[in-house]
Amino acid sequence: MIRSTISGLPSVNAFKRNATGFGLRREAKRHAALIGADEVFKSGVAAALCHRSPKSRAFLARERARIARAMLADCRFCAHDCGVNRVAGENGLCHAGAEARFFSAQIEVSDELELIPTFAVALSGCDLRCDFCITGASSWNPRAGTGFDTHAMAAKARAALQGSARTIMVLGGEPTIHLPAALEFVSLLPDTARLIWKTNAHGSAQAHELLDGMFDVWLADFKFGNDTCAQRLAKVSDYVRGVEENLRWANEHSELIIRHLLMPGHLDCCWQPVAEWLAGNLPGVKVNLRSGFWPAWQAARHAELQRTVSGPESARAVDLAQRLGLNLIP
Amino acid sequence: MKKHRTKKNCESSGESQVSELLILPDGQILVHNLTPAFAGLLHELNPDDEHISSRVTRHMSPHL
Numbered sequence: 001m002i003r004s005t006i007s008g009l010p011s012v013n014a015f016k017r018n019a020t021g022f023g024l025r026r027e028a029k030r031h032a033a034l035i036g037a038d039e040v041f042k043s044g045v046a047a048a049l050c051h052r053s054p055k056s057r058a059f060l061a062r063e064r065a066r067i068a069r070a071m072l073a074d075c076r077f078c079a080h081d082c083g084v085n086r087v088a089g090e091n092g093l094c095h096a097g098a099e100a101r102f103f104s105a106q107i108e109v110s111d112e113l114e115l116i117p118t119f120a121v122a123l124s125g126c127d128l129r130c131d132f133c134i135t136g137a138s139s140w141n142p143r144a145g146t147g148f149d150t151h152a153m154a155a156k157a158r159a160a161l162q163g164s165a166r167t168i169m170v171l172g173g174e175p176t177i178h179l180p181a182a183l184e185f186v187s188l189l190p191d192t193a194r195l196i197w198k199t200n201a202h203g204s205a206q207a208h209e210l211l212d213g214m215f216d217v218w219l220a221d222f223k224f225g226n227d228t229c230a231q232r233l234a235k236v237s238d239y240v241r242g243v244e245e246n247l248r249w250a251n252e253h254s255e256l257i258i259r260h261l262l263m264p265g266h267l268d269c270c271w272q273p274v275a276e277w278l279a280g281n282l283p284g285v286k287v288n289l290r291s292g293f294w295p296a297w298q299a300a301r302h303a304e305l306q307r308t309v310s311g312p313e314s315a316r317a318v319d320l321a322q323r324l325g326l327n328l329i330p
Numbered sequence: 331m332k333k334h335r336t337k338k339n340c341e342s343s344g345e346s347q348v349s350e351l352l353i354l355p356d357g358q359i360l361v362h363n364l365t366p367a368f369a370g371l372l373h374e375l376n377p378d379d380e381h382i383s384s385r386v387t388r389h390m391s392p393h394l
Contacts, residue, residue, distance in 0.1 A: 104348065106348070106363070107366055110361060110362065117366060292361075308354060
């Protein structure tokens with residue numbers, strides 16, 4: 001269930017306190033006016049959302065998709081905070097344009113047991129550059145795959161729900177960089193559908209405002225336990241602070257499941273600090289410790305990532321989780 | 331280690347479904363993007379594997 005409902009959007013006053021983070025450029029304003037979303041620049045994202053009377057998730061998603069599309073002209077969806085005009089063809093670190101593409105859409109049963117079978121839609125492109133990414137070719141390339149026709153995909157998703165699927169999962173790459181398309185997709189789905197947002201937890205405060213109440217479950221990665229590993233393996237700086245901020249927010253605004261992909265040679269530097277932080281800061285949160293690492297994509301660049309996780313490593317990781325009282329789920 | 335990519339036609343849409351698996355020297359199989367069809371196949375190969383059987387059960391009883 002959605003813990004924070006659509007009526008739980010931030011108040012206008014709450015937005016004003018944070019308004020400095022929403023400075024949008026002139027190009028963005030021009031683009032917004034063209035598509036009829038200029039109110040977002042007059043009063044801010046939350047205010048633009050709040051003064052309407054919300055009727056349903058689909059209704060809100062449609063409104064927010066419109067706002068998100070305007071924000072592409074000054075893109076700050078992720079914590080990289082690039083501020084590029086994607087509508088005009090400028091590239092941020094994710095290299096994504098204004099239109100989303102997808103590289104996979106199918107029913108899958110490899111995720112958490114409580115979520116499967118899920119109709120999983122994987123959008124191309126990502127704001128991180130994990131060398132071990134198992135879908136690296138498509139995740140690093142926002143032009144991979146097929147154009148994302150939201151109406152056609154929503155029809156497939158609805159058909160999947162009529163069949164065996166229990167949930168619909170939006171993932172990537174990283175779906176945060178494609179918020180307009182993701183929200184448009186949500187706007188075409190039944191309000192009763194159980195929606196999963198599979199994310200790297202590297203989103204911005206702006207992204208959170210747009211996503212609040214849209215997805216029933218946040219399935220969020222906590223990949224690295226320190227900034228050095230994050231920089232070396234995923235070329236991202238200030239990783240830990242940003243992820244912790246994202247996870248705290250997600251825990252307050254939706255159901256949350258945190259994933260950690262156990263990596264060979266990274267128990268002490270990554271899993272242990274992640275596990276200790278979870279135990280101390282989000283006690284009871286659902287944690288899925290994944291031990292099925294395989295040396296995909298460009299993992300071979302790193303000596304320790306050229307193998308799978310050993311049995312003893314996996315056992316030690318589980319033992320640590322149990323000693324810390326983590327709520328491990330299959 | 332051997333990496334395999336499997337495709338199966340999706341009955342409803344005509345599009346293909348893809349699972350990827352890695353077979354380790356010790357016989358372990360790691361799977362990415364496991365589809366129900368492939369889970370069923372793996373279950374047939376080893377009905378005693380709890381990891382797979384729980385996922386096949388979920389697929390067959392989606393509203394549990």
